[in-house]
Amino acid sequence: MESNSILIENTLILDGEKMEKGSILIENDKIRELSKDINKKEADKVIDGSKKIVIPGMVNTHTHLSMTLLRGLADDLDLDTWLNDHIWPMEASLNEDYCYAGALLGCVEMIKSGTTTFNDMYFYMEDVARAVEESGLRCILSHGMIDLGDAHKRKEEFKKTHHLIEKCHNSASGRIQVAYGPHSPYTCSEELLKQVREEATKKGISIHIHVGETRTEVQQVTDAQGKRPFEYLDEIGFLKEDVLAAHGVWLSSEEINIIKKRKVNLSHNPASNMKLASGVSPVDQLIKNEVVVGLGTDGAASNNNLDMLEEMKLAALLQKVHTLDPTSLPAEKVFQMATIQGASALGMEKEIGTIKEGKKADLAIINIKTSHLTPFRHPLSHLVYSAQGGDVDTVICNGNILMENRNLQFIKENQVLELAENAAEEMLSKN
Known part of the structure; x- marks a missing residue:
């Protein structure tokens, strides 16, 4: 009404x-x-x-909304096993109807726990947009782009992204925006990443990517590129203030300096990082270095809910026990991560995040x-x-x-x- x-x-x-x-x-x-x-x-x-x-209204800076359908599917596993043996095989059977149903379910869950804006990367995103439009929420949507060095696959990923931009960007009275969504530096070729950077700059559209989530990922990128993930992305000119990088768990001092210098925004996902035993992002240190850090739930398959109030508590407690310092990430800071800092991470601070x-x-x-x-x-x-x-x-x-x-x-x-x-x-x- x-x-x-x-x-x-x-x-x-x-x-x-x-x-x-x-x-x-x-x-x-x-x-x-x-x-x-x-x-x-x-x-x-x-x-x-x-x-x-x-x-x-709280801002969830990193989700895979339709993964609500995979909630509880594969618990108590490391990320590689979780993805390769369980999640990706299930995702092979995804279709438009499933993603619409999962997105609607995610919208219900977020509304009922106080989230009004979210940043999503997944598949069949036009159907996710349809669910969001019906729900009344605000979001940024991106098709998860993965080419693994395959030129034909890369072409198809850009085709899907361009179609999503054409159909959904600034739709639903401006509530729905679209971003480029290269999955990560270990699943995307340098050619894909450079093309994303070029097109995002040209069109004025933001970028949503996973970076530095696990030690294995960091090692893969280092072995392939001779540099750590953020160092590699910086070398190819990918990093700018329109980039939101999810996770940022395994960061060197040099990478933190790069993130600060390039004004890259981060999304911290404590529940998912703990559940998959990925590690602990140095959030307290990042905030002290004036890096914009928002809060995210990640998908319901690795959390296993989308409750940002719970995520705030987990974020605060995780920093305290990790640093052995009870003053780390106080309530005021973590509340800002879930509101105005999340809005800033998505480039929406002029519109939302404060009253x-x-x-x-x-x-x-x-x-x-x-x-x-x-x-x-x-x-x-x-x-x-x-x-x-x-x-x-x-x-x-x-x-x-x-x-x-x-x-x-x-x-x-x-x-x-x-x-x-x-x-x-x-x-x-x-x-």
């Missing part, structure tokens, strides 16, 4: 910089006014924000009257260390209410669950 104007009345407003009591007036797709005294008559719809806290007049109305309203959030003394601490996805009460994206009182407005949840269950069963039966 769309409204031209929405008033969230008498609530706590937290955007990572400060917290204040007040009301939020939304008009069309933007925040029009923040004030302690807004007349109810100015709004078509009024939401009671008392006993709740409003935060910016400011004139910005897009992308908000999550969280119920604070629960046992695990009582007593409610330190909002940032509670959100990072205590809150759960199920605490999210209402979600607004682009000025539209996507969920109210835990009830989805645009998607029929039961139908999506049945569709996804059937799709997952069909995929399993083919393997």
